[in-house]
């Protein structure tokens with residue numbers, strides 16, 4: 344009984360409807376008591392208000408800047424044409440170059456993670472991907488990874504290398520194009536260390552939007568979707584032989600139109616100073632694929648199981664593992680039974696620009 348009370352206290356700090364354990368209640372994605380993920384310290388957060396309630400502190404006690412920042416992401420992107428008309432075109436020599444080789448799974452080196460905020464893919468083998476971001480030749484300790492936004496065509500330039508560290512998805516899209524949401528957005532997160540100001544790491548994110556199609560599943564999503572853990576906090580290894588053709592999510596270089604601007608992480612602590620790239624050409628996603636993602640981030644109806652009938656449960660440790668398995672929570676998530684009651688979304692609402700410059704790389708220039 345003591346164990347159950349501790350469990351209730353742990354999970355009910357934010358969502359207290361479960362105090363009456365007999366009647367089930369509905370949990371937002373990231374908060375259900377059967378979640379295998381353990382809060383990492385800092386304020387707990389969810390997409391309940393799409394980010395408009397994100398006040399809190401990180402694990403070190405430092406306040407988030409989600410609501411106070413003035414360079415936040417995502418944003419509503421104007422059309423490339425309107426940016427061009429306003430003189431915000433990026434000349435060819437200042438454009439970012441992407442090189443994403445295929446990611447190969449050997450059965451234990453590529454993880455698909457349901458972290459309670461998104462479905463995220465990480466790899467444990469070295470990945471020789473390369474994104475080259477233009478920076479000025481003359482660098483000072485204050486030259487940032489977003490310097491390209493202020494550079495002129497004739498300016499002497501070089502590049503820094505951004506290394507992808509993970510990718511994940513949001514539904515709906517976080518960026519809007521002319522006020523329009525898309526059903527899904529892919530974020531490929533990169534780290535840059537070879538600038539003086541980036542010694543402890545700067546970030547750049549590439550976003551790819553997806554539009555609905557009735558023409559069947561997008562085969563590029565298949566391998567990740569097949570391994571998608573539907574339970575929060577669960578990690579699945581992609582099977583041996585599976586591959587992710589990450590480069591094919593981007594349009595071919597010849598027709599690659601993108602916008603770039605200075606923004607932030609779209610999750611707490613909402614750190615700023617990131618160089619964003621948003622591809623203007625959407626990928627396709629089928630309704631069935633979209634439905635699976637919306638189910639992975641669904642609202643769930645949870646109730647305490649009859650404890651005596653749940654003794655002796657086990658994990659299938661060979662096929663998947665639990666997020667942060669080294670930290671056992673105060674109670675046992677396996678004592679709960681949860682079922683999906685409705686789809687949900689994991690996107691942050693669009694943020695104000697506050698005069699920021701958005702540049703566009705057009706194909707016809």
Ligand SMILES: *[C@@H]1O[C@H](CO)[C@@H](O)[C@H](O)[C@H]1NC(C)=O
Pocket residue numbers: 449450451452467468469
């Ligand atoms: C798979 O890759 C991981 C990480 O690079 C490595 O440690 C492991 O030995 C590999 N397994 C096989 C079966 O090749």
Ligand SMILES: *[C@@H]1O[C@H](CO)[C@@H](O)[C@H](O)[C@H]1NC(C)=O
Pocket residue numbers: 649650651652
């Ligand atoms: C719980 O399980 C025990 C033993 O299996 C059973 O006798 C009891 O009726 C169950 N209670 C409920 C509420 O299902």
Ligand SMILES: [Zn+2]
Pocket residue numbers: 511512513530609
């Ligand atoms: Zn993201």
